[in-house]
Structure formats: structure tokens, C-alpha cells
Amino acid sequence: MISEKNAGIMDLVEKFQSRIDSGEFIEPKDEMPDAYRQHLIRQISQHAHSEVIGMQPESNWITRAPSLRAKQILLAKIQDEGGHGLYLYSAAETLGISREEMISQLHSGKAKYSSIFNYPALTWADIGAIGWLVDGAAIVNQVSLQRTSYGPYSRAMVRICKEESFHQRQGYEIMAHMMAGTKDQQEMAQDAMNRWWWPSLMMFGPHDSDSPRTHNAMKWRIKRESNDELRQRFIDKTVQQAEVIGLKIPDNNLKLNESTGHYSIGEINWAEFQNVINGNGPCNVQRMQHHVKIHEDGAWVREAAEAYKRKRMKEQNTYSA
Numbered sequence: 037m038i039s040e041k042n043a044g045i046m047d048l049v050e051k052f053q054s055r056i057d058s059g060e061f062i063e064p065k066d067e068m069p070d071a072y073r074q075h076l077i078r079q080i081s082q083h084a085h086s087e088v089i090g091m092q093p094e095s096n097w098i099t100r101a102p103s104l105r106a107k108q109i110l111l112a113k114i115q116d117e118g119g120h121g122l123y124l125y126s127a128a129e130t131l132g133i134s135r136e137e138m139i140s141q142l143h144s145g146k147a148k149y150s151s152i153f154n155y156p157a158l159t160w161a162d163i164g165a166i167g168w169l170v171d172g173a174a175i176v177n178q179v180s181l182q183r184t185s186y187g188p189y190s191r192a193m194v195r196i197c198k199e200e201s202f203h204q205r206q207g208y209e210i211m212a213h214m215m216a217g218t219k220d221q222q223e224m225a226q227d228a229m230n231r232w233w234w235p236s237l238m239m240f241g242p243h244d245s246d247s248p249r250t251h252n253a254m255k256w257r258i259k260r261e262s263n264d265e266l267r268q269r270f271i272d273k274t275v276q277q278a279e280v281i282g283l284k285i286p287d288n289n290l291k292l293n294e295s296t297g298h299y300s301i302g303e304i305n306w307a308e309f310q311n312v313i314n315g316n317g318p319c320n321v322q323r324m325q326h327h328v329k330i331h332e333d334g335a336w337v338r339e340a341a342e343a344y345k346r347k348r349m350k351e352q353n354t355y356s357a
């Protein structure tokens with residue numbers, strides 16, 4: 037026999053699902069199943085961490101940008117990524133987790149961040165490849181997330197997508213310039229392409245058949261399209277962009293299927309993906325050590341901000357008394 041309490045919970049879950057099915061947004065003060073809340077906290081906080089950790093490979097090139105124009109653009113882009121992290125941390129906070137807790141989950145290894153940021157940016161062409169391929173992959177995913185079911189996440193995505201499309205173009209512009217340059221520059225651009233192509237495809241996550249989170253994510257309309265659908269969209273767009281500037285996709289099995297209009301690709305190295313998300317990629321240790329150090333160095337800023345907040349609240353209480 038179902039107890040009265042359990043019947044009440046089932047009723048709530050059904051009502052919640054029918055709101056999702058009818059396309060309503062869920063807002064912070066609405067009732068929601070705990071599993072939905074936890075799923076979102078995990079995904080949004082990991083997304084936020086990715087934006088912030090993603091600043092590291094690019095900031096490596098600020099002092100070595102080849103012109104003042106290039107430096108200004110790169111600085112603005114990196115600053116945007118930090119801003120994206122802040123919108124996303126704020127969206128996650130509306131679900132009842134504190135920023136401190138999210139950062140501690142990142143530092144303890146409980147929370148992941150995107151695999152892609154564990155690869156090094158070795159040359160200036162890598163800055164082009166990151167903007168074009170990494171931001172390009174991020175946009176494909178994030179455009180879809182603009183229609184995610186949680187209101188604050190969806191609204192953060194709308195704003196983020198506007199900025200990411202500029203980032204993608206700045207990366208493509210760097211690659212196009214290099215491909216129109218000397219033989220050395222062309223080789224440098226192709227080398228960056230060779231190193232970033234496969235890791236960019238891994239950003240979309242495992243194949244749908246091996247993705248344990250997809251079922252619930254689709255049921256709750258957190259994800260609107262699956263990992264493989266989004267990866268395919270990115271491949272189809274990017275292969276054509278590469279052709280326009282003369283870059284070769286580093287995949288001998290790449291083939292256009294004339295009947296579907298989609299490109300098929302060779303096998304993604306999933307052992308490499310697992311290795312990277314388990315902390316053993318080329319830069320995992322470096323990325324985390326840097327984040328921990330900067331976080332510790334910034335403790336005084338957080339303390340000062342807290343002290344100022346307390347002072348303002350005390351003043352407001354005095355005036356209103």
C-alpha cells in the first residue's frame with residue numbers, strides 16, 4: 037500500500053513533469069524534485085568551473101599576442117569567460133548551493149570541468165583554434181541550452197551565446213589570417229587544428245549510448261538535444277569552415293554522406309577522454325594548482341568584501357531603527 041506521504045510526493049512529481057512537458061520554465065522558488073535540483077547544480081556548477089578554468093590556456097598568451105589589436109581582443113574575450121562563470125555560479129546559487137561549496141567541490145575533485153581545458157596552448161595558432169573550435173563547440177551546445185527548462189540557466193545562456201559567437205569569429209579570423217600567410221604560419225595553423233580537433237569533439241561528452249545522465253536530462257528538458265546530435269551539428273558546420281580557409285580535418289575517415297548531408301568521422305579516442313576527465317590529462321594538475329593558488333591569494337578580497345557588506349547592513353539597520 038502507498039502511504040499518504042508517498043502519494044503526495046508522486047503527485048508533486050507528476051505535476052512537475054506535466055509543467056516540463058508543457059514547456060514551462062521552472063523558477064527558483066517553484067517546487068521541484070530533489071533529483072532535478074541536484075542534476076542542475078552538478079551541470080551548472082561544472083559549466084561555471086569550465087568557463088573559469090578555460091581562462092587559463094588563453095591567458096598564457098596575453099603577454100605574447102602578436103599585436104596591440106590582438107592583445108585587446110584576447111583580453112576582452114578572457115574577461116568575458118570570467119563573466120560567464122559568474123552568471124553561471126549565480127544561476128547555481130539560486131538552487132541552494134553556495135559559491136564556497138562549489139569551489140570546494142572543484143578543489144576536492146568532486147566537481148568536474150570540461151576536458152578540453154586540460155590541453156596546453158602551445159603557439160599563437162592555438163588561440164585561433166580555441167576561439168574557433170572550442171568556443172564553436174561551446175556555442176552549439178549553449179544555443180541548445182537557451183531552451184533548457186530552468187529559467188535562470190536559460191537566461192544566462194542567452195547572454196552567454198551572444199558573447200560566444202564573437203569569440204568564435206575572433207578565433208576563425210586568426211586561423212584565416214594564418215592560412216593566408218607564410219608557409220610557416222600555415223603549418224602552425226594546421227598543427228593547432230590537428231591537436232584541437234579531436235579534444236573539441238570530446239567536449240560534447242560520451243556517445244548517447246554511454247551517457248548515463250542523458251535520460252533524465254532529456255526527460256526534464258535540461259538538455260534539449262543529445263551529445264551525439266550536438267556533436268554532429270558541430271562537425272557539419274566546422275568541416276565546411278575549415279575547407280573555406282584551406283585547413284585539413286585530421287581524420288582520414290571523414291566522409292560526407294550524400295543522402296543524409298552529414299559527415300561521418302573516425303572513432304573518437306574514448307580512452308584518452310576518460311583519462312583526461314579522471315585527472316590525468318596533460319595539464320590537469322597545473323590547472324588545479326593555479327586555481328587553488330589564485331583562490332587562496334584572493335582570500336583577503338573576499339574577506340574585505342564581506343566586512344564591507346556587514347558594515348553597510350549595520351548602517352542600514354541603524355538608519356531604519
Ligand code: FAQ
Nearest residue numbers: 083086087090117149150151174238239240241247248249
Ligand atoms: N569534460 O552522461 P554524460 C566553454 C562527464 S564552456 C568533462 O553525457 P551530461 C566556454 C559528465 O559530467 C564548456 N566531463 O553527462 C569557453 C558526467 O560525469 P558526472 C563547458 C565530461 O552532463 C570557451 C560523465 O562525463 N560546457 O567551453 C565531459 O549529461 C573557451 C557522463 O557524461 C558545458 O559544461 C567533458 N567534455 O553531458 C570558456 C555545457 N563530457 O558529472 C573558455 C553544459 C561528459 O556524472 C574558453 N554541460 N563529462 O560525474 C553539458 O551540456 C553537459 O554536462 C555535457 C555532458 C554535454 C558536458
